[in-house]
Amino acid sequence: MGASLRHVIVGAGTAALAAVEAIRVSRPADPITLLTAEPEAPYSPTVLPHLLAGRIDESRIALRPAAFFASAGCRLLAGRPAVALCADRRVLRLAGGGEIEFDRLLVASGSEPILPALDNPDAVPLHTFTRLADLRGLSAALEGTSRVAVLGAGLIGMELADAIVHRAPGARVTVVEQEPQVLPRAFARQDAGAVQELFESRGVEFRLGCRAVALGRRDGAALVTLSDGGSVEADLVAACVGVRPRLGFLAGAGLAMGRGLVVDRRMATSIPGIYAAGDVAEGPGADGTIGCHAVLPTAAGQGRVAGANMAGRSVEHEGWLPANVFSFFGRLLVSAGATEATEGQTRLEQASGARRGRLVLDGDRLVGASFSGMPADPGALCWLIRERVPVRAQAELLLARPLETARWLCARAQRGAA
């Protein structure tokens, strides 16, 4: 098995924990240390809107039981963020002083919110929504509040709006989005329009195609000035305009960086022995596109691959694939792969009432699929896209009955049948 290796992991989220388990597959005794910035037991920011909506209790969000870290033989240093990396000495410097040496390092430090560029940004408190501490602040501020402005109609913004309406049905929520649709990039415009209508039926207002440019105060309330000249008055303003990899501590460390840490299919960075996984990793997608893909199954898969390689095995990641599942007000939306057809590709659509389906085909094979208002299996659709399974002959059936047909196509191919 070779000499013991000291593994250090920055982060303790989905990617980090998948890496721990992958390391342990072949290296039961290597020391593993996880560093987190937050004092809480490791959790996923995905749960925040659900906590705010009251769908789940804070006692039920730990990613692993408390006993996990001891039984996996790893040390969790919670609330001890890394502040600098000295790659040539193989040392990480920690907040509050102290250093930790490593033989293998995994950077899985997740995302941090992007703040919108606003005039007069300090006029009113601007809430962000990516940490448990943010949630507590927001939750307290929501008490006795009736008007909320949400900047950004991406996933986090929409989930926040959904959570506020769920929690306080009388609240007046206005969502501002610079793109002409909600959930841009995740869903095609028609599907997004249907989601928007659902939200509007619950009293949520949208200001699309414009962005917030300034903050101010009027009559004790916040005033958000918009790029189209309009404005939104609110008691609380939340910024959900996007996230970016949390990589500040790596400034000057010498690692190749684009938007995130540049990695190959083994999740290896430009410096041997240093890996990245999850939101921070800028790596190849299933179609070869290079980018960051901050989605849970991708983080888990990348973490597993990084851990296996840290342990001395040689494993490649299959590449991330855009995939989204949203369930808003009882309506299920599923998308996988491309949302729009490019040149030479075919788009097939079917809609009846609230049931909509769309396939994007490239020759014989599926490159994108989305469904709303009907049962669909995103994992099966992803697999068909990833494995280039020919689906053309069953395209009509797939549109009409996506769940059964996609599962049948997958299972048939997985069993090696023609």
Place this chain on the structure above:
Amino acid sequence: MAVMAPPALRDTLCIEWGACPPGCSDCVEACARARGAPRITALHLAEVSFHGALACGQCGEPACRDACPTGALVREESGVVRLDQERCVGCGACAVACAWGGIALETATGRASKCDTCDGRPACAAACPTGALRWVETSALARRFGHPDPFTQGVNLCPGCAAELGFRLAFRAIGPDAVVFAAPGCACMLACGLGTAATTRLPSVMSLMTNVPSLMTGVARQLRRSGARTRAVAFVGDGTTADVGFQPLSGAAERGEPIVYICYDNEGYMNTGVQRSSTTLQGARTMTTPVGPGQSGKAHAGKTQAPKDVPVLMAMHGAAYVATASVSHPEDFAAKLERALAAEDGLAYIHLYAPCHVGWQAPMDAAVEIARMAVLTRVFPLWEARRGRFRMTHPIAHPRPLGDFAGLMGRLRHLDEDGLRALGRTVEERYSRVEALCAALPWDEPGGTHGR
């Protein structure tokens, strides 16, 4: 977390793919009655003539668990991947991660749901009208092979050897209270090792090819005389059994010596460079049954004779117990080893099908699949006989085309349609001979049932 634990065999829900009656949703309804919302999907796609069912396969490394943001999915010691719905927030990450149709987001509750096998008593399997959906107690199989592995560290046979697998299975079922007899051949390396290096933990005797049952007779009689329960077990090849050493075997069967004789049949002399034996399949290419033009200009087409059916010959001795078995059917093999050990009043003979991927010209991982296909194409019928009374243990009502077997190996690749047809006639003859014996001399087991 279990670290580097050996893989365990788990009980499992087994769904025969695409074997459901059209329109049937008894499993879905039973699941809904037992568990609220159904966790099994019936797939009825009449447009493509497909009718099947799908449920979670309880992955060993579940992608759904790794993707879950609340720790709501846990893989338990029992092997069940369990969802705690109280922790589920309905984010759908599990459904994106799973490519097997095993978990779904329910729109009604906004939460995921998946099969947990009803903790080993699945309501769906009980409700299935056709047996397409079954609960398979794989752990029971593990218990049948429950003795420690017979090997020390390191076995020096070819990787992927089916004889090694057969030896391992045999002595995990028989246990350590045995003396193993070997003769020159691949498996003497298993039984006796090479030079001073032992391979097995069992006491072993290296015999000649010509006298294995004779040596065993003496040892078995002395063991019995001394009151020991220790069994004399031979693990030798088809060359020793069918050709070189058949006479003493026939004699020991006729005399009723209380020995267990396992012949692993790889259809040739493999350790000396792949020469034909009398069990080599008709048409097969070996070093001594070549294919192509010979020196005299005569065209060779592999072995021209049909294989000698040694197990039927042994059964016709009226031996206490005779069976065929295959490395591809361990459950069947285990049951037959148990009956062989129980037959203390005479000779027990097991003819174990153990393809040699080297000699048969197949990939290293092919042996078990070849063996499985031999059973499914009727090339190697699985049956047993007690005192000359027969029964099939794995009847093949609808055989797969012979090409599914022949295509797995190089030694039959030269067979054209005529060659395959000729082989097919031999295969059918051997299968129907055993069928006829089963009908004419049926298995006789008062009050007992077959414990497969």
